[in-house]
Amino acid sequence: MKKIRRIYVAGAITPYKSEHPVFGFLGNIARGVRMSLVLLLRGYSPFCPFLDFQYWFYLREGESITEKMIKDLSMAWLDVSDAMLVLPKYRKSGGTNLEIARAKELGIPVFYSIEDMIDYEEEYNEKERRN
Numbered sequence: 255m256k257k258i259r260r261i262y263v264a265g266a267i268t269p270y271k272s273e274h275p276v277f278g279f280l281g282n283i284a285r286g287v288r289m290s291l292v293l294l295l296r297g298y299s300p301f302c303p304f305l306d307f308q309y310w311f312y313l314r315e316g317e318s319i320t321e322k323m324i325k326d327l328s329m330a331w332l333d334v335s336d337a338m339l340v341l342p343k344y345r346k347s348g349g350t351n352l353e354i355a356r357a358k359e360l361g362i363p364v365f366y367s368i369e370d371m372i373d374y375e376e377e378y379n380e381k382e383r384r385n
Contacts, residue, residue: 257382258337258375261300262328262357263290264350265341283307285341292368293339300339301331325349332356338364339371 267282286304293300306324313319328349332338338357344350357364365371 256336257378258363258371259299260335260337261293261298261371262332262335262338262353262362263293263300263302263304263341264338264353265289265304265344266347266350267304268347282343289339289341289368301328301335303328303331328353329356332362333360335362337371337374338362339368340364340366342366 263286265282265286267279267286283304287302290300290302290304303324306327309319309324332353333356335357338353340350340354344354354364363371363374365374
């Protein structure tokens with residue numbers, strides 16, 4: 255058990271087939287950014303891959319970004335995170351499931367709600383006070 259500071263926020267970005275492609279995408283982005291903001295306001299340091307799309311706005315002529323580059327960027331941040339917080343509706347997201355597997359492989363705690371993460375941290379703090 256370790257103190258949580260850097261949190262990787264994970265979840266589906268691509269909408270389900272049953273969702274409108276644009277509205278589903280924007281809704282997923284909004285949920286990811288909102289959770290990252292909530293964590294920031296609580297004093298954590300979240301990594302928000304939901305903002306990666308913005309890199310495309312600043313490309314210059316001749317520059318390009320590949321999906322592999324974005325996935326490598328995300329994994330590099332996941333590798334140094336203290337915890338992962340997974341948003342609802344992630345189950346059909348191949349990328350999120352790979353990230354969860356990687357976190358577990360590295361021994362990074364994976365949480366599916368902010369409440370569970372806070373409970374974990376309170377337990378950690380209690381153990382620290384006793385030692």
